[in-house]
Amino acid sequence: MIDETHDPARTSWVASANGHPDFPIQNLPFGIFSPESGEARPGVAIGDAILDLGLIASLLPERAATLLGGKTLNALLALPADERIGLRRRLSELLSDERHRRTVEPALHDAASCRLHLPCAIGDYTDFYVGIHHANNIGRQFRPDNPLLPNYKYVPIGYHGRASSIRPSGEPLTRPNGQRKAPDQEAPTFGPSRRLDYELELGVWIGAGNELGQPIPIAEALSHIAGFCLLNDWSARDLQAWEYQPLGPFLAKNFHSTISPWVITPEALAPFRIPQPARAEGDPAPLPYLRNENDQATGALGLILEAAISTPTMRQDNLPPHRISHGPAANMYWTVAQIVTHHASNGCNLRPGDLLGTGTISAPDRSGFGSMTELTRGGAEPLALPNGETRGFLEDGDEIILSARAEREGYVPIGFGPCHAIVRPAPVI
Known part of the structure; x- marks a missing residue:
């Protein structure tokens, strides 16, 4: 290519x-x-x-x-x-x-x-959970001795999101209202989320689809991928903690997702394909339908992802955004070809313009954590900003800016363009 x-x-x-x-x-x-x-x-x-x-x-x-x-x-x-x-x-x-x-x-x-x-009429949106370091970091907050559930290393975990609330970079998001219940409360209350978070992800645009009932073989999965973008799947952690059992994310996730509006083609990224990182010793091999040597040899992307924050005070004082996360996109347990194949393995029909999210791409150490809940250990250790402000979670007026850059010796670097949005106050209900 x-x-x-x-x-x-x-x-x-x-x-x-x-x-x-x-x-x-x-x-x-x-x-x-x-x-x-x-x-x-x-x-x-x-x-x-x-x-x-x-x-x-x-x-x-x-x-x-x-x-x-x-x-x-x-x-x-x-x-x-x-x-x-x-x-x-x-x-x-x-x-x-x-x-x-x-x-x-x-x-x-x-x-x-x-x-x-938005570049496409998005018929369907599915968000995965393939950032293993994010899964470990979040899991340790709830299950310190056993952060990953047994299925994680066998199944590319995902959930069906809400396509109607995806918006292009620059469009503000409104803080969501919802039910939240603190551990010391007897009953839930309703109101604005107090633990608003961002998630640093890649988006995968589907090109050619498949017929209902016809799976996509792993060797053919890349031919169904037409491009990539940045994705910020905003999350209300307090709403999520109360509602996610037993059926998973709902109002904590469907209120707004921000994407970078340019479709970066697989052809543009061809020089930046790298081997999928080897699994840890003792991890199970992918099941046969998810196993492909070519995909393991070139299935990851040599991208550096960043997240930065700009508060109202920083903008007022003409201070630049502060970088809060920096790490490689290769911190994914599953390749994009594997998530496409798994998505269609039961015969689900993907269509042109469908969007898949990778889930939060994080890192083993704090420098590459891809969400506020990781950076602050669920708000227990607020993030210190250079101007003296602190953040446990996002406040009204805060802006999150995501960026991605592909670099390799001998080739011209390319980027993904803007992916940013400012938080507006919740409406009064």
């Missing part, structure tokens, strides 16, 4: 793309945007600009060009991988070869003046 589009010597006549931290010509992610005056439409991020695909449709491969008239990327993501690769190669040519500049440049928009939307 590595070709001339990954050449580190390739530059763009779009000057801002050269050396851009997220969107050099080696990335070329897809998204849905609208200019200052205009309807939502498909585009490609290139440096500080967005290329309006509809305006250059006549220059693109014929089948892809026919899919650029709508306000979602669902049909485009459903293209077979070879056609998606052909589209990427053509876009790279158009944006690198000076001969095309006069024709293509009028189709560029200043990204700062555009609005970004």
Whole structure:
């Protein structure tokens, strides 16, 4: 999958793309945007600009060009991988070869003046729990001697989330109301969550789907993945603790999830695929339907994930966001191919534009913890910020900023773009 589009010597006549931290010509992610005056439409991020695909449709491969008239990327993501690769190669040519500049440049928009939307009509959303360090860190708070439940190392655990409340980066979230019951209370009370948290995750966009009743073999799983994004699955820990037994997450999770709006394609990430980390000695091997040598050899992603916080006081004092988490995306017990295969193993039909979350990606040590409940041990050890403020959990006005960067010697680094949101107060009920 590595070709001339990954050449580190390739530059763009779009000057801002050269050396851009997220969107050099080696990335070329897809998204849905609208200019200052205009309807939502498909585009490609290139440096500080967005290329309006509809305006250059006549220059693109014929089948892809026919899919650029709508306000979602669902049909485009459903293209077979070879056609998606052909589209990427053509876009790279158009944006690198000076001969095309006069024709293509009028189709560029200043990204700062555009609005970004959800890239797809998300039919279904499933959140997994494949970050083993997060599972261990959370489990120790409840079961110090046995943090992982017996099924964790056999089953890619997941739950069906709420697609309707997923929002693009920048849209504020409203603190949820709900029932919460402290251990020393006789009965629950209702009101705003007091233990609002973030979760640092990757999102996986489904491309080609499968028919109901037809599983996806592990060797074919990657052909059903059309892209990746950042995902913050906001969580109300006090609501969660009261409601999650026996059926799992509900109101504590379905009130808002934030994603980065650009679809980072598997082709852009091809140079950054790395071996899946070996399982600990004594761990069971995956069951045969989840076992594939190629997937184990290249199934992880060489990404560094970060989370930062910006409080109202920090913004008022013009202080930069403070990084609170930093670690590799390879801290996943299961690969994305394994979660796709497991999801469809019972015949569940995945569809173009469905979104899968990896679950919180954390680390063995505090520097890479991917949620506030880990960083503060459930609020018992508040996080100290550089300006003297502390946080046990998130307060109104706090902003969480997630970022991801892929780096490998010999290749141009690429990023995922923005994934941030500010907490607003809960409504009065």
